[in-house]
Amino acid sequence: MLSPKVETALNQQIKMEGSSSNFYLSMAVWAEQNGYAGVSEFLYKHSDEERFHMLKLIKYMNERDGNVVIPSFEQPKSDFSRVTELFEELYSHETAVTRSIGELVGVCLDEKDFTTHNFLQWYVSEQLEEEALAKTIMDKIKLMGDDQSAWYHFDRDIANLTVTSAADSAQTN
Numbered sequence: 001m002l003s004p005k006v007e008t009a010l011n012q013q014i015k016m017e018g019s020s021s022n023f024y025l026s027m028a029v030w031a032e033q034n035g036y037a038g039v040s041e042f043l044y045k046h047s048d049e050e051r052f053h054m055l056k057l058i059k060y061m062n063e064r065d066g067n068v069v070i071p072s073f074e075q076p077k078s079d080f081s082r083v084t085e086l087f088e089e090l091y092s093h094e095t096a097v098t099r100s101i102g103e104l105v106g107v108c109l110d111e112k113d114f115t116t117h118n119f120l121q122w123y124v125s126e127q128l129e130e131e132a133l134a135k136t137i138m139d140k141i142k143l144m145g146d147d148q149s150a151w152y153h154f155d156r157d158i159a160n161l162t163v164t165s166a167a168d169s170a171q172t173n
């Protein structure tokens with residue numbers, strides 16, 4: 001059984017992951033409409049990953065006989081001035097998700113729910129990778145500046161980048 005506090009915190013995280021999925025979907029649509037096919041593909045995949053994060057929490061709560069609440073979502077922002085703004089927002093959003101996971105882990109410790117605490121370690125690692133990936137992308141964007149040729153290559157290469165592939169390449173480098 002999940003304690004009411006853990007149950008509430010897990011449901012809040014479900015909402016956060018689902019909102020992330022919608023936000024990145026909205027970014028993907030903007031990128032596709034503005035000619036950034038690679039960035040768009042990356043964001044569609046990222047959106048799918050966030051939906052998977054949400055589903056994993058839902059499945060876990062069901063396994064523990066918790067009361068899952070499927071939330072309503074606010075309409076995500078859909079207009080961006082440029083790709084740089086889009087990734088600034090993504091990075092900032094990921095740091096907020098990391099904080100949220102940290103708070104959720106804290107609730108589990110307070111409630112002495114070591115099973116959920118253990119389950120959440122996957123999210124702790126995932127956030128580490130996602131935040132690092134977002135930071136790497138922001139560093140690249142700063143380096144590129146207004147170099148159109150660099151942006152062309154960036155858009156081509158980012159299509160093949162996922163959190164998992166970035167983590168794998170970090171381990172082999």
Ligand code: FEO
Pocket residue numbers: 017020049050053094097130
């Ligand atoms: Fe599932 Fe990137 O937060």
